[in-house]
Amino acid sequence: MPPLLTVTHRKGIYLPEADLWLDPHFSVERAFISHAHSDHVARHAVTFASELTLELMRARYGVKESSTFHPLPMREVFEWEGWQMRLFPAGHIVGSAMLHLTRLSDGATLLYTGDYKLRQGLSSERCELLPADTLIMETTFGLPQFHFPPTAEIVASMLKWVRETLDEGHIPVLLGYSLGKAQEILCALGEAGLPVMVHKSILEMTTVVAPLLGQLPTYRLFDAAEARGHVLLFPPSGARSQAIRKLKVCRTAMLSGWAMQSGAKYRYQVDEVFPLSDHADYPELLETVATVKPRRVYLVHGYTQEFAADLRARGYEAWTLERADQLEIPLETAPRPSLEEPPSSSAAEPPEKPDQLARWAQVCSQAAAESSRLKKVALLADYLRALAEPADLALAVRYCAGLLFDPAAGEGPLNTGWAIIRRALQELSGLSDAEYRTLSRSQADAGRTAYLVLSRALSKNPTMAAPQSLDLQATDALFRSLRAARGPAPKTQRLREALATLSPHTGSWLVRLMTGELRMGSKEGLIEEAVAAAFAQPAEAVREAAMLSGDIGHAATLAREARLHEAAPRPHVPIKVMxxxxxxxxxxxxxxxxxxxxxxxxxxxxxxxxxxxxxxxxxxxxxxxxxxxxxxxxxxxxxxxxxxxxxxxxxxxxxxxxxxxxxxxxxxxxxxxxxxxxxxxxxxxxxxxxxxxxxxxxxxxxxxxxxxxxxxxxxxxxxxxxxxxxxxxxxxxxxxxxxxxxxxxxxxxxxxxxxxxxxxxxxxxxxxxxxxxxxxxxxxxxKKAFATLDVVVVKAEQGSGKRSHVLSDYTFAVRDEHSALRVIGKAYSGLTDVEIETLTEHFTATTLSQKGRVRTVIPDTVLEIAFDSIQPSDRHDSGLSLRFPRIKAIRTDKRPEEIDTLAYARKLAGVAS
The missing domain is CATH 3.30.470.30 (DNA ligase/mRNA capping enzyme)
Incomplete structure (x- = not known):
């Protein structure tokens, strides 16, 4: 029996004997690309892929003339340097392929699945498996709970929801990735007789593959003026886009295998979810191993540790490539804890006394969900008016404004950052670092992340959240004890103990408060108006008192007693500058x-x-x-x-x-x-x-x-x-x-x-x-405008809060004397929401690599940057830094070769070249 092929993982899957990388996220000498999704595509010197995948890559990302491409027909043998290579349909998306590799010297074989599914897709070829000595497979849904319903049943449920939404006078919006899921949805709508409007990125990809698909509905480019009566098909990032929000009558549905998890609606912030997936479910993963009959299995993506332990229990040699295997931990065969939906109304949690933290969190949640500023003010005013104790009023008002302490008292910061909060949440929930990072990145919001993690913790230990809540005075004592604690260990323990007594909803708002991410609207102005409405005082007088006293909480107590005129500046209580x-x-x-x-x-x-x-x-x-x-x-x-x-x-x-x-x-x-x-x-x-x-x-x-x-x-x-x-x-x-x-x-x-x-x-x-x-x-x-710089974007970072679904922070560069790009700054202001959404689509499609929330992108987007001044700095590799950079314009009229030079930037800074 020939020895098995060597497989290593060095930030990617590498076959050293063949000198071949499999779907690397960064540029290498020689690589196989299984399909044309952006997270599997990078620029390589030599690329092997299916014919259709290369065509999609050309249409979506462009190609370097210096690169060598080998478009391989399905099932045909390709021999090179002592190896035999064959591609077989993976069933993931159109053009997706598995790689079957044979070492000609001894006949040893390897099968790399890439992303795949065994069931027949609506827009892709059925997967074909071949026996192999070594199997490298993805395990995105490697837990028993992921057993998808039949595709026909999912499609029927989706069409029923679409028709009901249209009958009620709303516009159904189906969310799926521009390449793959979007075409699957279009095929599902093919026989429904419903007119469809699609996002620009979906139209571009569908145009390339339409001849290969079956019956499609009548579809055209999205037009907001004529959207009523149509089904809209958008990428997931479009769920909260300006175009959708302005229509006001849209209902959204996410199509994803993660819909099998409870709380998916909350996770995706949509009205409905359907478990239509491009990946293999748990039974299909087991069937794959049984069909391929490998001597060794390597697992990548998803629940690799859990599925490896499952396979070992079944007699297979199985290992994860992405992290250390934990042989001492048996596989949990029970479904993973569900993630409950958060309360959407005051009836969602038991009635509690108005001075408790749960009541504060409930009111803040309602205010955040309310779009009308007048209704926000009314909700907060009613709550504040009901607080009997002056100390409770002052605390509640500060908390609503995102303040932990009286700012006029000169008290120090909490010094309890995200590392401590994350550790407390992980200790309660049992989430690993990788699982927590995945969840946090998917939300890009402190409150939503904390809610989901605490829900997991509660489902693992139902007795965790006792029927109690911190009152506002106890909350203040908690914050003071956290500030006084020395070192991360006691801080983590104190916070964990507090969170264990709270419901996921209340705990999530405590985390929002600690991280300064309440996101209820304009914090100070909103709270000042609420205080004024609560106690029938002029809003301008409340605002003036808050400025003079340095504390909105103190201003609220003065407003209740109609003593706002007593507010005056005093030493060591800073006031806002004019x-x-x-x-x-x-x-x-x-x-x-x-x-x-x-x-x-x-x-x-x-x-x-x-x-x-x-x-x-x-x-x-x-x-x-x-x-x-x-x-x-x-x-x-x-x-x-x-x-x-x-x-x-x-x-x-x-x-x-x-x-x-x-x-x-x-x-x-x-x-x-x-x-x-x-x-x-x-x-x-x-x-x-x-x-x-x-x-x-x-x-x-x-x-x-x-x-x-x-x-x-x-x-x-x-x-x-x-x-x-x-x-x-x-x-x-x-x-x-x-x-x-x-x-x-x-x-x-x-x-x-x-x-x-x-x-x-x-x-x-x-x-x-x-x-x-x-x-x-x-x-x-x-202060007359300084000269601007034309720069090119080299990195795009995911935003937070209302911009958590877009890439809104851009790192940019100028060219040095050798035409190399040198970073000179980062900007996130100056563009409209529509412009940011457009750039998000572009940068998502042109991502070269990704680390956390930051994507390195193809440098093809030119921005004009305004700034207050430019100075020498070792912060960036250009040796310069801009003060208060902001985006003045997207320069679609300029090519990257035409951006400003480092020499010009040095001249503006008064630095010798």
């Missing part, structure tokens, strides 16, 4: 601030107040009671990072709250924000960033509080007079003010500010009061 609105030109600024321009020019009585706009960190300096602290614009203390400013501020004789900017200097030369940013987040600034090398100064431009007296309601001119009356110690500088009386003077002042290496100008109305947190028209900024 913001400036952008304007494009000096003329726009003049027009905004001097409305009667002719009168101004005639009398010269009106003027505009100008200050330089620095490239630094906006900071609030509080000095009171012998204590000094610096706060960022997002109200976080950063004094430890700037000891020289803290020391200088000790020399202020008055008690003050100052508004200003921290700027960096070296050798008396003003540096950029990039240099200053290096000091943020460091624990020991004195050692890691020596003041003797780079120092900072605090430039003061406003006075908000002086010796117990708030100055916010006074005019800027009055505040300036009070500010000039202070004696500022060395290290603190009063900003210079220039008063101008014409557009020409504004333009000249702007150019002078740029020559001083500042970003531009801030124009202010001298009569303006200080409005915390607002971007009104009393302060305006003139």
């Amino acid at each position: 913001l400036a609105s952008p304007e494009e030109t000096a003329a726009d600024i003049w027009q905004r601030l001097i409305r009667d321009e002719k009168a101004a020019e005639a009398t010269s009585a009106h003027s505009v107040w100008l200050e330089d706009k620095y490239d630094g960190i906006r900071a609030q300096l509080h000095v009171s009671g012998g204590r000094v602290e610096i706060y960022t614009r997002d109200l976080k203390p950063i004094g430890l990072q700037f000891p020289e400013v803290m020391q200088a501020a000790q020399g202020i004789s008055a008690e003050v709250i100052l508004d200003g900017e921290i700027i960096a200097y070296a050798e008396d030369k003003k540096l950029s924000f990039f240099d200053l940013q290096k000091r943020l987040g460091r624990r020991d600034q004195a050692d890691l960033f020596l003041p003797s090398d780079i120092s900072v100064r605090y430039v003061v431009f406003d006075l908000l509080w002086l010796n117990g007296r708030p100055l916010l309601d006074q005019s800027l001119e009055s505040r300036r007079v009070a500010l000039e009356g202070l004696v500022l110690p060395t290290g603190l500088t009063l900003i210079e003010v220039q008063r101008v009386t014409s557009t020409v003077e504004i333009e000249a002042a702007f150019m002078a500010a740029r020559r001083r290496n500042n970003e531009g100008l801030i124009a202010k109305d001298p009569a303006s009061v200080y409005s915390p947190g607002r971007r009104g028209k009393s302060w305006l900024k003139l």
Whole structure:
């Protein structure tokens, strides 16, 4: 008997004797590609595949002229370098093939299934199995619970749902991958006589394979204006697309083998699921092994460990290629725990006292599901109004706003990140790292992931969730104990114990709160409106009180007692800074601030107040009671990072709250924000960033509080007079003010500010009061657009929250002098939802490799990127980094060869090539 072929797994399946890779996710010298799905396609020097797979690859991904392709007809023998190769239908999708390999020297054989199924598909050839000494097979559904109903039964159920949806005046949307599942669905609809509209990507793939399919329905490209009365066929990413959401009468159904799992509707966020799959189910996997009669079986994808243990129990030598086999763990023959649906209404969980966490979670869930902002506000207002204790009200309001503690109290962070939350969830559920990663990536949402994991934990241990719930005070105590715990082990234990007492729904909202992912809408504005509605107070007064007190929870207690007027700034409670609105030109600024321009020019009585706009960190300096602290614009203390400013501020004789900017200097030369940013987040600034090398100064431009007296309601001119009356110690500088009386003077002042290496100008109305947190028209900024860069996208990353179904974060590059691509930044803002969805389809189809949520893509998409500045940085391999990059446009008119060069980017940065 000949020795078995050697099979290894080095981030992919490799046959070293044949020097052949099987479906690798990255470029190699020589590879076999079993089918044309993007997760099996990469660019190789030599590629073997079926004729149809290569045709689909050309249509979908394009090919390199330098590559060598061997299109192999089904069942025909192809000999090369001492090997005999034959392809046989795999039954997965059109063109999918199994590889049967024979070593000519001794006749040893190997069968690689790729993705496959044995039952007859509607759009693909029936699978054909050949005996082999070695079998490499996929086990996506390698558990006994995955026993699919007959295809005819699934199709009948789907058609019944489609017709009922149409009869009720809704539009049925069937979701399936553009290549494979979409054609299967079209064939299922073939005899139904229903008109079908398909997504663009589905139309493109179907056009290629239509001659090979049987009877198809009448189908055409999706047109929203004429969608009623049609069945819509979209890829899964289209379920939450703008096109579907705007129709408002759509009902969605996912077609997937994972529909066999309870909770699949929630997992996919659809109205219905049908278990139509392109993969073999559990009985077919067993039948495959019995038919092939291998001496050894290697398993890839899915439940490899479990199915390997099953085969070993049946007398086969079976091993997983993807992770270590655990021989000591017997296979669970019982079905896996179900994942229950989350509650969709208040009746889904037992009624509980209004001060319990479960009630808070229930209200948040209802508010998140409600599309109307008015109804969201009403739901939250009713809940807040029912809270009897002031402490409960303050906590509930903070939690609704996504805050764990009183932000005005200066309390430290929770320091319980995703690693600890993940470990607590895994310890409760028994999920492996790989299983957890798969589930988390499929959801891209903290709450949905936690719900599914906790549901699994509950099904394994029904006594886990005792009939109790944390009340709000106990929740606060939990957070404080987590913050006080030292090290990940005690934090994990404390969190696990808390989650074990909660229902999956309540636990999932606790995780949402801890991770800052409530996703109920605009958090602060929404909660402020809810507080106002709950206690019949003006929303503007609630907003003002929250800004001044630094805590929406405290503002809520004042609103309940009709004492909002008592809110006032106080030292060491940071308030939100007043913001400036952008304007494009000096003329726009003049027009905004001097409305009667002719009168101004005639009398010269009106003027505009100008200050330089620095490239630094906006900071609030509080000095009171012998204590000094610096706060960022997002109200976080950063004094430890700037000891020289803290020391200088000790020399202020008055008690003050100052508004200003921290700027960096070296050798008396003003540096950029990039240099200053290096000091943020460091624990020991004195050692890691020596003041003797780079120092900072605090430039003061406003006075908000002086010796117990708030100055916010006074005019800027009055505040300036009070500010000039202070004696500022060395290290603190009063900003210079220039008063101008014409557009020409504004333009000249702007150019002078740029020559001083500042970003531009801030124009202010001298009569303006200080409005915390607002971007009104009393302060305006003139910061003319910097040059843009044309770049090419090299990586696309899955978004989160409402963008969890799309690729919305793009890493981009420029070309160096050798035409190599060098990464220079990453951007995720500037595009519309429709543009992002279009790019998602493109990048999904042009993925070269994938690691976690990040896909490396074919560099063929050019973007125009705007940014505030560009500086040297070791963050990227270009040696440069952009500040505040945003996407200005998708440049469909430009080819990747036409993008900007690294030399040009260095020129903009002022760096020598």
